[in-house]
Amino acid sequence: MLKFYKSYFFTSLFLVLSIGIKAQIKGSEHNPYQLEATPSTIIWGNYWSENKPALTVKSGDFVKVHTLITSNPERLEAAGVAPDLVEKELREVQTVKDRGPGGHILTGPIYVENAEPGDVLEIKIKSIDLAIPYGYNAIGQSGFLSDEIFDRKMMIIPLDSKRMIGHFADEIEIPLRPFFGSMGVAPPKKAGKWNSAPPWIHGGNLDNKELVAGSSLFIPVFVKGALFEIGDGHAAQGNGEVDITAIETSLKGELQFIVHKKKNLEWPMAETKTHIITMGCDRDLTAATRIAVRQMLKYLEREKGMTEADAYMLCSVAVDVNITELVDGNVGVHAMLPKSIFVK
Numbered sequence: 001m002l003k004f005y006k007s008y009f010f011t012s013l014f015l016v017l018s019i020g021i022k023a024q025i026k027g028s029e030h031n032p033y034q035l036e037a038t039p040s041t042i043i044w045g046n047y048w049s050e051n052k053p054a055l056t057v058k059s060g061d062f063v064k065v066h067t068l069i070t071s072n073p074e075r076l077e078a079a080g081v082a083p084d085l086v087e088k089e090l091r092e093v094q095t096v097k098d099r100g101p102g103g104h105i106l107t108g109p110i111y112v113e114n115a116e117p118g119d120v121l122e123i124k125i126k127s128i129d130l131a132i133p134y135g136y137n138a139i140g141q142s143g144f145l146s147d148e149i150f151d152r153k154m155m156i157i158p159l160d161s162k163r164m165i166g167h168f169a170d171e172i173e174i175p176l177r178p179f180f181g182s183m184g185v186a187p188p189k190k191a192g193k194w195n196s197a198p199p200w201i202h203g204g205n206l207d208n209k210e211l212v213a214g215s216s217l218f219i220p221v222f223v224k225g226a227l228f229e230i231g232d233g234h235a236a237q238g239n240g241e242v243d244i245t246a247i248e249t250s251l252k253g254e255l256q257f258i259v260h261k262k263k264n265l266e267w268p269m270a271e272t273k274t275h276i277i278t279m280g281c282d283r284d285l286t287a288a289t290r291i292a293v294r295q296m297l298k299y300l301e302r303e304k305g306m307t308e309a310d311a312y313m314l315c316s317v318a319v320d321v322n323i324t325e326l327v328d329g330n331v332g333v334h335a336m337l338p339k340s341i342f343v344k
Contacts, residue, residue, distance in 0.1 A: 027061030032254060037066045037089045037107050042231075044093075045102035047204055048193040049186040049223045053111035056225075059259040066131065067180065067231040068093065068105045069250045079136060079154045087132060087250060102196030104182055104205065108229035112257050115226040120263040121185060123217045123228070124256040128178045130161050135235045135249035143243040144326045157247050159235055166235055166247050174236050178251055181207045181232030184268075188222045196231075198329035199281045203268045206279065207246070207325040208334055209237045213253070215272040220265045228257070241325040264302070267295050276337040281330040289321060292333040304342075 027033050033055060035041060041054040057063060069076075072094060073086045093105060115121055138154040140146070158167045159176065166174035184203030187194045191202075199206045203219045211217055219226075230253075237246030270277040278299060280291025296319060300311035315321075318341055324332030 027057055027063070029062050029256075032062035032064045033057060035063055035065045035107055035110070037068045037093065037105070039093050039096050041107060042068070042093055042096065043106045043108060043229055044096050044099040045104055045106075045196045046100065046193045047106075047184050047186055047196060047202055047227075047229060049189045049227065050193075051109050051186065051227055051229075053109050053225065053227065054107070056111040056113065057257055058113045059115070059257060062126070062254060062256045063110065064252065064254045065107050065230055066252050067107050067233045067250060069132070069135070070104050070232055070248050071136065075154070076136070076156075080156045081134060085132065085134065090250075100195075101193065104196040104232050106182060106196060106229040106231035109186070109227035110229075110257070111225035111227060112259060113225070115221045115259045116224055117222055118262055119221040120260040120265045121219050121221050121226045121228065122258040122260060123183060123219070124258065125180075125211060125213050125215050125217070126254040126256060128180070128213045128251055128253040130159055130176075130178060130235065131233070131250035131252045133159050133161065135159055135166065135247035136245070137243065137247055138245050140244035140327075142327055144240070145242065157235075159247075159249065174247065176235045176247075177209060177212050178233065178235050178249075179209055179211045179237075180230050180251060180253065181205060181234045181237070181246065183211070183217055183219075183230050184228070185219050185221060186223045186227035195329070199332055200330060201267055201281075205232060205328055206268065206281075206332060207232075207234075207237065207241050207328070208270065208277070208279065208332070209234070209239065209246075210272055210275070210277055210334070210336070211270060212272075215270055217268060217270045218260075218265060219268045221259075230255075239325075240323050241327055244327040267291060269295065269299070274339060276339060277334050278337075279324070279332065279334045281332050283330055285323070285326070285331050285333070288331050288333040292335045293321060296335040296337060299337075
């Protein structure tokens with residue numbers, strides 16, 4: 001009996017120590033990396049193969065990130081935000097002089113070890129939380145109807161994190177589904193410094209409102225380390241994002257990075273709890289739609305063993321083809337395949 005207790009004691013001690021060690025490992029689920037938004041950890045307005053990493057992680061690591069609202073303190077205050085509600089981080093990053101060609105404040109880049117061209121980077125979105133109690137919507141000069149509607153109104157929208165609604169007006173409440181509008185890697189080197197506004201094969205400003213907590217985004221890798229950046233937080237958005245903004249806000253989230261070696265992927269795609277999503281971007285809406293549908297056909301052929309004709313028919317009877325956004329230079333389309341139709 002004494003031997004049993006000794007054995008039990010040392011086994012229990014070993015388990016306790018093991019759990020403690022796991023909890024202390026940097027980048028683990030219990031001890032994720034922290035990447036705040038500071039002048040030295042943000043990129044202003046571009047995805048580029050020459051941007052210097054703000055953080056280096058391994059495949060499997062977890063990172064908590066802070067992203068900043070796409071605006072500036074002066075504009076927010078002029079629209080009615082109290083000065084003490086403007087994040088100090090947003091004030092601090094105004095010192096960054098290297099900006100453009102786009103306007104998004106992106107946290108990163110995150111260099112992922114062992115990620116190389118030809119691989120796929122999976123970003124598991126573990127959680128997303130509101131960082132501030134407000135957001136804004138503003139009619140931009142590049143909105144879908146900018147040649148018809150000339151008012152450049154900006155509205156501050158209070159956010160209720162308990163009820164998860166945005167107070168648009170006295171009789172209008174918007175359900176909140178926060179997501180990061182921009183998640184991407186460095187594009188191919190030949191693309192140069194890519195404007196943060198148009199989404200493309202590297203991801204970037206996808207503005208896909210399905211990419212909420214619990215979903216995964218898959219992006220082709222084009223340069224060593226991938227150089228992942230994230231930002232453009234949205235509390236809620238309608239498909240199309242027609243006036244060029246959603247409910248723009250600051251967010252905090254936890255991500256896990258997983259490298260899939262030598263996977264054949266041409267465009268970003270995603271998986272949610274309920275759907276497989278393929279995407280396409282182009283200046284022309286028809287071309288973007290063709291890319292999204294073609295990518296879905298390839299997924300069904302590759303993963304489900306279907307013929308092209310059968311996959312095409314399945315898309316016609318079961319896949320929803322949605323306009324992601326109609327602004328930002330490149331418009332976006334996403335095709336949504338419900339996972340529930342596969343009974344085995």
